[in-house]
Amino acid sequence: MLKTFYESIGFFGALILALGLFVLFILWIAGIAGITLPHDGGKPRGSKTQILIAIFVPIYPVLWLFYEMYYQRKFINKEKNDLVV
Numbered sequence: 001m002l003k004t005f006y007e008s009i010g011f012f013g014a015l016i017l018a019l020g021l022f023v024l025f026i027l028w029i030a031g032i033a034g035i036t037l038p039h040d041g042g043k044p045r046g047s048k049t050q051i052l053i054a055i056f057v058p059i060y061p062v063l064w065l066f067y068e069m070y071y072q073r074k075f076i077n078k079e080k081n082d083l084v085v
Contacts, residue, residue, distance in 0.1 A: 024062065031061020034068060 006014050035046040035054050044051065054061040
């Protein structure tokens with residue numbers, strides 16, 4: 001199976017696909033960790049439905065992670081601009 005896979009898309013194709021899937025897996029796990037991260041009261045940030053969706057729909061935590069990174073960047077830039085004024 002690996003030999004057929006390697007022969008059909010070549011070395012660089014296999015390398016790029018393997019690295020891409022590895023990065024998506026890491027982002028998926030990081031997104032799930034972020035959604036289930038305890039907030040102020042010790043409860044998870046997301047609801048039980050959101051956690052289940054994050055587990056069974058792998059693209060959701062990745063998109064959530066990018067949304068949170070954008071929101072944090074916006075928040076930090078706002079704080080930075082408030083301190084300058």
